[in-house]
Amino acid sequence: VANPTTNYGFVLPTASDLVTDLPADFDVALQGVDTTLKALNPSTTLGDIEYRSATANTNTRLGIGTTGQVLAVSGGVPAWTTPAGGSGLTLISRQSFSNVAGTDTTFDGVFTSTYKTYLCAIEQIYGTYADDLQLQFRYAGPTTQAASYNGSSITTDYSVSTVVNTQTSNGSQATLNLFIGSSDSPTSGYIYFQAVGNASEKPYYQGSVFNADSYNVNVLGGANNVARTYTGFLLKSASSNVTGTVAVYGLATA
Amino acid sequence: MTTKAQMIAALKAEFPTLRVGNEKDGYTELSETEYEAQIAEWSNARLAKEAQIAELAAQATAREAAQAKLAALGLTTDDLKALGL
Numbered sequence: 001v002a003n004p005t006t007n008y009g010f011v012l013p014t015a016s017d018l019v020t021d022l023p024a025d026f027d028v029a030l031q032g033v034d035t036t037l038k039a040l041n042p043s044t045t046l047g048d049i050e051y052r053s054a055t056a057n058t059n060t061r062l063g064i065g066t067t068g069q070v071l072a073v074s075g076g077v078p079a080w081t082t083p084a085g086g087s088g089l090t091l092i093s094r095q096s097f098s099n100v101a102g103t104d105t106t107f108d109g110v111f112t113s114t115y116k117t118y119l120c121a122i123e124q125i126y127g128t129y130a131d132d133l134q135l136q137f138r139y140a141g142p143t144t145q146a147a148s149y150n151g152s153s154i155t156t157d158y159s160v161s162t163v164v165n166t167q168t169s170n171g172s173q174a175t176l177n178l179f180i181g182s183s184d185s186p187t188s189g190y191i192y193f194q195a196v197g198n199a200s201e202k203p204y205y206q207g208s209v210f211n212a213d214s215y216n217v218n219v220l221g222g223a224n225n226v227a228r229t230y231t232g233f234l235l236k237s238a239s240s241n242v243t244g245t246v247a248v249y250g251l252a253t254a
Numbered sequence: 255m256t257t258k259a260q261m262i263a264a265l266k267a268e269f270p271t272l273r274v275g276n277e278k279d280g281y282t283e284l285s286e287t288e289y290e291a292q293i294a295e296w297s298n299a300r301l302a303k304e305a306q307i308a309e310l311a312a313q314a315t316a317r318e319a320a321q322a323k324l325a326a327l328g329l330t331t332d333d334l335k336a337l338g339l
Contacts, residue, residue, distance in 0.1 A: 238296070
């Protein structure tokens with residue numbers, strides 16, 4: 001072994017040292033080892049991690065972050081940070097309902113100032129086959145916005161070459177498709193919502209739904225012409241009960 | 255043609271009660287006033303749908319009749335397009 005040692009320069013006793021000096025020599029050597037080990041492993045607490053500092057053979061302790069934080073880089077060194085608005089998609093609510101006149105209060109409060117865009121995933125919804133699937137916004141109260149909808153839903157069918165445009169003009173609700181479907185042929189799809197939950201705004205939506213029986217695809221979009229701070233929405237059929245499962249997600253802004 | 259009263263009666267037979275809610279929070283039956291309002295709204299929607307379907311059927315019948323007349327004259331819709339019609 002080199003003396004001092006190659007990597008950390010620990011000074012060891014030599015062959016010419018007096019035996020009576022050995023305790024003091026070992027004190028020097030082992031204190032050097034102890035000091036260096038602590039510099040390399042400065043952990044004190046559960047969850048601590050270390051990273052190399054600007055000083056050779058001296059690491060810096062980084063205490064554990066809080067729940068939800070992720071390890072990122074700040075100023076050239078590791079740091080725990082909180083993702084703005086959560087990361088990616090955040091599930092806000094996922095609800096199943098059976099034979100209801102409408103989803104009513106089920107999706108109240110899903111729109112807040114936390115997100116700018118919301119995704120409504122219609123896993124499935126059905127009622128009486130040839131009924132319309134409809135959408136209405138909800139706002140504080142909670143109250144259903146039952147006027148001033150404008151939009152359209154373009155329907156293409158696998159067996160028909162013509163395209164149908166279902167228009168909503170100053171309607172009491174938005175029509176998403178003309179065939180909500182039945183239990184063995186439900187409607188599924190997605191709707192994005194914007195201009196909701198943050199301030200008094202005219203809300204809008206766009207998306208696509210598919211009916212598994214008629215194989216028709218509906219590309220849809222629309223808005224409500226009354227500015228409010230909308231806090232939710234409801235789904236319903238034009239003239240029958242609905243059954244289904246729907247989830248609402250917030251999209252991270254950063 | 256179904257009258258509104260007939261449609262309301264049919265809907266009430268199909269849906270003696272109505273409820274709202276979900277699996278997680280539970281269900282609440284509509285009050286009598288809410289029930290009547292919902293049935294009235296649905297009856298309007300079904301009558302409108304009936305009228306819409308009848309109109310589409312009438313249009314299809316008219317189209318078939320026109321195509322039959324064309325065929326009797328030995329013409330097709332392509333011939334009309336060729337004439338700019």
